[in-house]
Amino acid sequence: MHHPILPPPPSPTTPTNPPRQAQALAAMNGHTIEFATDFQMGVTNRTPEFLSKFPLGKVPAFESADGDLHLTEGQAIARYAAESGPRAAQLVGGDAKTRAIIEQWSCFAEQELAGNLLPPLLMCVFKMAPWDEARYNQCVANFERAAKRVELALQGGRRFLVGEEITMADVMVVGVLQVAARFVMDKEMIQGLKEVERYVREIMEVKEVKEAFGAPEFCEKRVRGG
Numbered sequence: 001m002h003h004p005i006l007p008p009p010p011s012p013t014t015p016t017n018p019p020r021q022a023q024a025l026a027a028m029n030g031h032t033i034e035f036a037t038d039f040q041m042g043v044t045n046r047t048p049e050f051l052s053k054f055p056l057g058k059v060p061a062f063e064s065a066d067g068d069l070h071l072t073e074g075q076a077i078a079r080y081a082a083e084s085g086p087r088a089a090q091l092v093g094g095d096a097k098t099r100a101i102i103e104q105w106s107c108f109a110e111q112e113l114a115g116n117l118l119p120p121l122l123m124c125v126f127k128m129a130p131w132d133e134a135r136y137n138q139c140v141a142n143f144e145r146a147a148k149r150v151e152l153a154l155q156g157g158r159r160f161l162v163g164e165e166i167t168m169a170d171v172m173v174v175g176v177l178q179v180a181a182r183f184v185m186d187k188e189m190i191q192g193l194k195e196v197e198r199y200v201r202e203i204m205e206v207k208e209v210k211e212a213f214g215a216p217e218f219c220e221k222r223v224r225g226g
Contacts, residue, residue, distance in 0.1 A: 019033070019035065019060050019074070019077075020175060020212045020213055021074070021078045021171050021172055021175045021212070022060075022062075022074070022077045022078045022080075022081040023081075023211075023212045024171050024175075024208045024209045024211070024212035024213070025078055025081040025082040025091060025168060025171055025208075026081040026084070026085075027207075027208035027211065027212070028082075028085070028087050028091060028166075028208050029081065029082070029084055029085020029086060029087050029088065029091070030085055030086065031081070031084065031085060033081070039059075041059070045057040045058075045059055045061070053070045054070060054072055056072070058072040058073075059072070060072065060074055060077060062077045062080070074110075075106055075107070075110055075172070078106075078168065078171070078172065079092065079106070079168065082168040082171075090165050090166075090167065091166075091167050091168045092167070092168055093162070093167070098162060098163065101162050101169070102162050102167050102168055102169045104169075105161050105162065105169035105172065105173055106168055106169055106172040106173075108146070108149075108173070109169075109172040109173045109175065109176050110172070110176075112142075112146035112149070113143065113146050113147070113150075113173065113176040113177065113180070114176045116139045116140075116142040116143040116146060117139070117143050117176060117179065117180050117184060119135060119136070119139045120136050120139050120140060120143075120183070120184060120223065121179075121183060121184075121223075123135075123136060123225045124136075124183070124223040124224060124225045125183060125223055131225035131226050133225075133226060136224070136225065140184060140222070143180065143184060143185075144189055144192075147177070147180070147185065147189075147193055147196055148192065148193070150173060150177070150193075150195075150196050150199070151192070151193050151194075151195050151196050154195035154196065154198075154199050155195060157195075157198075158195075159199075159202060161173060166203065166206060170203050171203075171209060174199070174200055174203040174204060174209065174213075175213065177196065177199075177200050178200055178204060178213055178216050178217075181197075181200060181216055181217060181218045181219065182217050182218070182219055183219060183222060183223045184219075184222045184223065185218070185219070185222070186218075186219050186220060186221050186222040187218075187219075187220050187221070188222075189222070190218065197218070200216055201216055204216045
């Protein structure tokens with residue numbers, strides 16, 4: 001059904017993980033995703049063949065098996081994977097209200113969680129941005145604020161963000177939170193996020209999620225630069 005997403009999926013430490021999120025969602029629908037093994041960033045995505053399908057040269061990029069569909073933007077790719085199979089109604093919602101709430105959480109994962117997690121990782125892990133203590137502190141504070149919103153939604157031991165079954169919302173949110181757990185959501189922060197910690201551990205035990213992301217890891221001390 002699906003092939004390929006370019007480039008190959010990043011490591012589980014990449015903040016947004018769109019190929020891995022799509023991989024998990026596709027698997028829930030009984031499908032697999034093939035990844036290009038010969039992709040070279042800055043080379044493959046600048047070739048005429050690639051640009052004829054994806055004019056901006058953006059990645060991740062998705063081509064359907066029949067070559068009829070070409071997508072960029074990780075959230076769109078993940079949504080297509082979620083909607084393409086027998087569990088579509090569960091994963092994206094069976095009515096307009098549920099679909100809107102799931103979409104809200106998916107956008108939240110990208111904008112509020114990943115958007116604030118990425119700058120500290122670029123500074124301290126990937127070394128792709130200069131150290132800026134003020135920006136680092138602001139992003140960590142913004143991320144913690146966003147994580148507390150998830151904490152609130154999970155009060156009372158709720159297992160899922162929407163309804164009583166796993167949905168795209170959970171896959172998108174946990175896809176970012178599991179990265180944060182490795183680098184930013186340290187022992188100090190997690191004291192105020194006990195429901196989030198439980199939630200991440202439980203969702204990552206779901207077979208398809210575990211196969212895509214691996215086992216969760218929680219850091220003792222958050223990464224810093226300087």
